Amino acid sequence: MGEVYNFPTSRPPNAAPETCATAKGEVDLLIGAQAFPRAVLLLARSFIAGYETYPRGAALFATQQRWLLCHAALACHFRVANADGPGLTRRTLAHVALQHGIASRNTAHAFFDEVLKYDVIRSAGGAADGHAAQAVPSPAALSMLIRWYAVHFEALDLVDNGCRAARFLAQPESMLACMQPRVADVLLSSPDVRAPRPFYAIFTWADAGGLLMDRLVAGISPEELAEPNRYQTDVNAISHLARSSGLSRAHTSRKLSAAESIGGMGWSGRRGHSPIWISRGFYEEYAGAQACKLLILNNAFEEATAAIMLASEPNLKPQARSLVSTTY
Structure with missing residues (x-):
């Protein structure tokens, strides 16, 4: 598949956000890393395991608009933890959604009310109510978020034999407070993220x-990736695929038919009664999206590590601060 990937030196913590579009070469290099296919399978299988553990929360990360709204909401929450914002409220979420063109005001309000109802977030208390009432992630949601970051760092560690996951899990709350606003800013402004293929x-x-x-990617064996044009999965029935993702059979069938109509997938034998295959193009789009996200998270990790170190060493001389910023 290629050489072991060496991640570039991180930018200083106050550098301008970089989108995947400006780092296309880095995405291609990461995809070409020898261990990257294993990292992709790790991510796909971990996402399915996360859904089985916390289906309501994981499902929010499985739809583009809701995934972006989640990141926007979490950024609002962690910015107040950093004394840099008003916190998570219906008003602030709607403002960010409109600012970035994620959703209408009414959709953002409905999303806020839904996740509040199902205890993905909960009231922070205080005197304010209505649009100004602050909310915070529930313990279950925070646990899921920590696991989401950790599994991405495990994937990065697979690629370069790093130790990000262990370093992150040693102080997840501090790392999240530093990383999440930065990650959200880049995700919300990245053309590659906002306009998938x-x-x-x-x-x-x-x-x-x-x-x-x-689920389709998780069902590919590593040996299948040696095939030139298509990769057979272990999924044999639409009903099984629907159950594993909590969707109706009819809805699942419509999505598969749409992908099949443009050559993204098919059946190795009788339709609905034989293993599904996905095309190389389909897999490459999925892998490319994961690579883009991994690079964003890697940059955020390095910047957060540097920022936390600087905060813990206030007496560092300027030269040492510069060295830390370019080393981590």
């Missing part, structure tokens, strides 16, 4: 459609 888009804009992609 055709195969990926078929699923990512559907209700929990990302889980369908995850």
Whole structure:
């Protein structure tokens, strides 16, 4: 597949956000890393496991619009922890959604009310109510978020034999407070994230459609990736795929038919009674989306590590501060 990937030196913590579009070469290099296919399978299988553990929370990360709203909401929350914002409220979430063109005000309000109802977030208390009432992530949601970051760092560690996951899990609350606003800013402004390619888009804009992609990719054996044009999965029936993602059979069938109509997938034998295959193009779109996200998270990790070190060493001389910023 290629050489072991060496991640570039991180930018200083106050550097301007970089989108995947400006780092296309880095994405290609990461995809070409020898261990990257294993990292992709790790991510896909972990997303499915996360859904089985916390289905309501994981499903929010399986649809493009809701995934972006989640990151926007979490950024609002962690910015107040950093004394840099008003916190998570219906008003602030709607403002960010409109600012970045994620959703209408009414959709953002409905999303806020839904996640509040199902205890993904909960009231922070205080005197304010209505649009100004602050909310915070529930313990279950924070646990899921920590696991989401950790599994991405495990994937990065697979690529370069790093130790990000262990370092992150040693102080997850501090790391999240530093990383999440930065990650959200880049995700919300990245053209590559906001405008997925055709195969990926078929699923990512559907209700929990990302889980369908995850399940298909998770069902590929590493040996299959040596095939030139298509990769057979272990999924044999639409009903099984629907159950594993919490979707109806009819909805799942529509998504598969749409992907099949443009050559993204098919059946190795009788339709609905034989293993599904996905095209190389479909897999490459999925892998490319994961690579883009991993690079964003890697940059955020390095910047957060440097920022936390600087905060813990206030007496560092300017030369030492500069060295820390370019080393971590």
